[in-house]
Amino acid sequence: MLYNYFMIGKIILKSGSVSKRTKVVQISDSHLIVADKNDGDLYKIEKERKLFFERESLARTGEVRYAEEELSEAVEYSKNADLTVFTGDIVEFATETNVNRMMEYFDRCGDYLYTFGNHDYLIWWNSGETAESQYEKNSGMFKKRIKNDLSFAVKKVNGVNMVVMDNSRFQFDESQYENLKRVLSEDDDAILFMHIPLYHPDIDKIGQKKVGQIADACGGDYDLLSPHAPDATTKKTIELIKQNHRKVLAIMTGHNHFEAQTVWYENIIESVCAPTYLHYFNEIEILPI
Numbered sequence: 001m002l003y004n005y006f007m008i009g010k011i012i013l014k015s016g017s018v019s020k021r022t023k024v025v026q027i028s029d030s031h032l033i034v035a036d037k038n039d040g041d042l043y044k045i046e047k048e049r050k051l052f053f054e055r056e057s058l059a060r061t062g063e064v065r066y067a068e069e070e071l072s073e074a075v076e077y078s079k080n081a082d083l084t085v086f087t088g089d090i091v092e093f094a095t096e097t098n099v100n101r102m103m104e105y106f107d108r109c110g111d112y113l114y115t116f117g118n119h120d121y122l123i124w125w126n127s128g129e130t131a132e133s134q135y136e137k138n139s140g141m142f143k144k145r146i147k148n149d150l151s152f153a154v155k156k157v158n159g160v161n162m163v164v165m166d167n168s169r170f171q172f173d174e175s176q177y178e179n180l181k182r183v184l185s186e187d188d189d190a191i192l193f194m195h196i197p198l199y200h201p202d203i204d205k206i207g208q209k210k211v212g213q214i215a216d217a218c219g220g221d222y223d224l225l226s227p228h229a230p231d232a233t234t235k236k237t238i239e240l241i242k243q244n245h246r247k248v249l250a251i252m253t254g255h256n257h258f259e260a261q262t263v264w265y266e267n268i269i270e271s272v273c274a275p276t277y278l279h280y281f282n283e284i285e286i287l288p289i
């Protein structure tokens with residue numbers, strides 16, 4: 001049993017609608033790479049990126065870590081949970097080989113939900129293509145293997161709505177807004193899971209302190225020239241979350257590769273999960289009030 005060596009972010013939430021003590025494991029950003037000679041030009045880059053992540057783990061955790069080993073152990077731990085949620089970037093590159101390897105781990109999971117990270121469909125070195133076109137081309141590999149809707153899905157676990165929403169392109173769309181509105185019209189509490197954190201200045205401050213960078217966030221409208229500036233639908237989705245703050249217990253995210261927690265709005269906790277390749281995942285415990 002290697003569990004004791006893991007750094008587990010513990011988040012304890014109290015809910016008026018949960019029927020009993022409930023555990024959810026959040027796994028994010030394992031950036032799994034299977035360097036495959038059949039990947040052509042990408043093969044060389046895959047090997048370099050593997051080395052990059054392993055060296056980063058040595059610098060940040062004092063030990064060389066392998067993404068597959070870390071993902072395997074996190075999945076093993078999650079078998080005791082009521083639900084596992086993967087918040088994206090489980091692979092580093094959107095290739096069949098990587099997605100097939102990822103599915104070998106998911107097949108060992110109990111009940112799980114998945115939502116996209118940007119790496120799940122972008123092959124970043126291919127800079128001539130837009131995120132939209134790469135999404136169209138590569139997202140099908142996930143869609144044909146993962147059971148839940150990758151744009152928006154909800155699973156009720158012991159009286160709490162566990163919601164996954166894809167904001168990996170920094171925006172929400174109308175159907176996500178309408179679906180979320182429907183879920184939040186119920187009396188039950190909800191936890192929202194998405195890849196990219198919703199903007200809050202505290203997350204920037206924590207990022208600067210921990211890794212010398214501000215957060216890459218969704219909904220920050222301080223730079224209207226940025227392609228990440230929220231559009232009208234994204235703004236109203238964020239407003240909808242705020243209006244329903246009594247039912248939204250937490251927003252669970254990844255993407256930034258550092259661990260952070262803050263009060264995002266009123267009672268809503270926002271948590272940024274450190275990446276699994278750096279030996280980390282989150283365990284959320286929901287207790288009845």
Ligand SMILES: [Fe+2]
Nearest residue numbers: 029089117255
């Ligand atoms: Fe990531």
